[in-house]
Amino acid sequence: MSDWVWQGERGMLRSFDGSTAEANAAARALSDVVTAARFTEVADVVPGARTVLVELVPGAEPSAALMRALEADEAQRQRGAGRRHEIAVTYDGEDLAEVAASCRMRPLDVVELHSRAEYTVAFIGFQPGFPYLLGLPAELAVPRLASPRVKVPPGSVAIAGEYSGIYPDATPGGWRLIGRTDTVLFDAESTPPTTLQPGDVVR
Numbered sequence: 001m002s003d004w005v006w007q008g009e010r011g012m013l014r015s016f017d018g019s020t021a022e023a024n025a026a027a028r029a030l031s032d033v034v035t036a037a038r039f040t041e042v043a044d045v046v047p048g049a050r051t052v053l054v055e056l057v058p059g060a061e062p063s064a065a066l067m068r069a070l071e072a073d074e075a076q077r078q079r080g081a082g083r084r085h086e087i088a089v090t091y092d093g094e095d096l097a098e099v100a101a102s103c104r105m106r107p108l109d110v111v112e113l114h115s116r117a118e119y120t121v122a123f124i125g126f127q128p129g130f131p132y133l134l135g136l137p138a139e140l141a142v143p144r145l146a147s148p149r150v151k152v153p154p155g156s157v158a159i160a161g162e163y164s165g166i167y168p169d170a171t172p173g174g175w176r177l178i179g180r181t182d183t184v185l186f187d188a189e190s191t192p193p194t195t196l197q198p199g200d201v202v203r
Helices: 020-037 064-071 096-102 107-116
Strands: 004-007 011-015 042-047 051-056 119-124 131-134 149-152 156-160 163-166 171-173 176-180
Touching: 011 020, 011 064, 020 042, 020 051, 020 064, 020 119, 020 131, 096 107, 096 176, 107 176
Parallel strands: none
Antiparallel strands: 004 011, 011 051, 042 051, 119 131, 131 163, 149 171, 156 163, 156 176
16 A cells, blocks of 8 residues: 655645556545545545545645545445446547557457457546546557657547547547547536546446
8 A cells, every 4th residue: 555645735646556457446446535525625636547636725734534535545445336338439540450460460350359348447637538448458558659640530549558548639649549439528518528437437
């Protein structure tokens, strides 16, 4: 178990050890606990891949209850199940053939492996609504592009390292593009604005 540390004057950062999946599950569980407690001194809670950043209200001090939550063993936490989503993907990404060659398989094999997997939203980052999805088959682990693209089309389904992801909007990006989806992942007029939330399951 890792202790929390100060990040700047108002940030309290708790990190977790273990595999990526274990650490992320613990981070999401802590994020849920702190968010549900509605601590008056907390301005924001930001879960990451292996961390949770708790930002305090300016001038506030952490309460004893908040300190206990940050210091608790992750095994003591229970996390509710996230929502399930079915996202339709057209596998025609411009990196599909290169990914297949790198993984020493046919493009169809890449499609089958990627589409059969069940993913968990580890966290939202990079741009509003961009989901970092854990659950990518190990056979499909490929590095990012050496030189990022200047513009990635919105809805692009991509992979990099141990994650899969979906670009909600057009943006520069260095992940390998294997497909696309019409599913809207971010709408500033909706509540919440992001379609996927940490802990949600995606097929």
